[in-house]
Amino acid sequence: MGIDAILTLAVVVVAATLFISEKLPSDVVALLVLASLLVLQLVTPAEAVSGFSSPATITVAAMFVLSSGLSASGVVHAMGRLVARVRRPLPMTLLVMALVGLLSAFINNTAAVAVFLPIVLASTAANRIPASQLLIPMSYAAQMAGVCTLVGTSTNLLVNSLARNLGHPGFGLFEFTQLGLIMLAAGFVYLLLVQRWLLPHAHNNETDDDDQLGKYISELQVPSNSPLIGHSVADAKLGERYGVFVLELLRVDNAVAQPRAETIRAGDVLIVRGDWSRLSAVIDKNRLQTAPDFQPIDPGNGNTQPVLAEVMIAPGSALVGHTLVSPECHWHYRSAILAIHRRGDVLRSKLRDVRLRVGDVLLLRAPGNELPSLRRNPALLVLSAREHRVFMPRQALLTIAIM
Structure with missing residues (x-):
């Protein structure tokens, strides 16, 4: 074994140790590996920086930009509201896996899990479902769906780039889809069947305090274009649909004696109570104005x-x-x-x-x-x-x- 091979093996061992110990951030370790190979003259300067111009690297970076766009434009937030409406563990698990799987097929699966993680934690806390029941299925769904397309995971992109560099034709965007969908369906069925017995049912001890803190009293005014106009508070069923409860109905600053039976008019003010995520859904769906x-x-x-x-x-x-x-x-x-x-x-x-x-x-x-x-x-x-x-x-x- 030559000296170059020994030095390369030593760099790999040190890098693996640092990755496992997590004493340094993974990006810092990667840059240290690059610098070490360059200082030890195991690679040339051109080879050291060639990875930054690789189509695989640029595509992965573009996928993170795309995931940020999905979050900033409100697409992910809208998906979160859809998930929060589901109250039962099994349908929520299926919905989360389907949404994460759909995203992971077209953006990097790590980015997909990152944007969905706070949504799942908030939805499970609001519905008193153990988060541990959804996090593992979400992660597995992202990994299985990521291999359905060329851009779903960085590994596929890297292999495609290496194949093209070696003179092979490379892979198409949906070349893995047929086999990937079969594996994805099998994984979905398995996770839904064994979830109840294999995954922990641990509740966060802080859930009750956080849930109590989230019960806000808000003041919502009914504008002239709200679909609530002409319906009584009881008919609106805000409690059944959104988990938001009307405490008072104010008309010209005076409380209505029987708010549930009163027909809502333009300009009325509803004093409501609920989690802010649910209050926000009521505001958007019914075109209400806050305070x-x-x-x-x-x-x-x-x-x-x-x-x-x-x-x-x-x-x-x-x-x-x-x-x-x-x-x-x-x-x-x-x-x-x-x-x-x-x-x-x-x-x-x-x-x-x-x-x-x-x-x-x-x-x-x-x-x-x-x-x-x-x-x-x-x-x-x-x-x-x-x-x-x-x-x-x-x-x-x-x-x-x-x-």
Whole structure:
């Protein structure tokens, strides 16, 4: 065995050790391997950087860009709402595997799992289903569907690139599809049959607290083009369809005595309670408007990606005892207040009439560049913040067409 072979083997062993130990990020390890081969003169500089111009590398990078487009245009968010509507474990597992499998056939399967992971965790928590029952089937579905097309997994792309470099004709986009679909169907059947017995049923101990925190009180106004107009609250069946419950119906700021039997009119305000994901679905489907009294006065830079932020009224806050329309609450003028949560209490009044207490949690939609200001405010504690994805039909159709 020559010295070059020994050095190459040593680099491989060290790289494998670093990958297994996870002491360094995988991308750092890969760059260290490249640098080591170059320093040891096992490859030439041209060979060292040739991989960056490989069609396989560029295609994988393009797949990650495409997956980001699916997420930014709201396609993935719409899929998440579809998954959240399913209440039973077996149909939810089948739906998740089908959606992930469809995406994994055309974008990198790692990217597909990455964008679906928060959706599955949120949907299982909302329906009190163990996440462990869906994560393994989702992962396996992505792997099995990824081999159905040439672009579904980086391994197929790499083999295709090597074959072409060696003078072979390479593979077509759907050359593996027939065999891949057979394996995919067999895998689906197996996972659905053995899921109940082989997968753990562990619940997250924090689920109850998180679920309680997610029960928000929101104020929704009915515009003139809402499909709810002409129906009674009982006929709308918001509780049965979405898990959102109407607490009060306000008409000209006065509570209606029997809201469930009252016919909804334009301009009515519904005080509702539910998880924000479900409230958001009700708003979109029925064209409702959130808390019209608390839209941002100064929206700031429209090019900034909006975020959903949960902020809590801190102990000793100067806001305690004040309402959201008082001068002390000027901090939210660039944010839209969507809902409020008060642990152990169900509020039935308009948001502008609620006097804040320590521990109240407000859900805000704010410009992304407003978060540092909220974090610096001593009266507030920012509990969480995530990008607010809005479904954009034209961009979504364009992204799907590109895919």
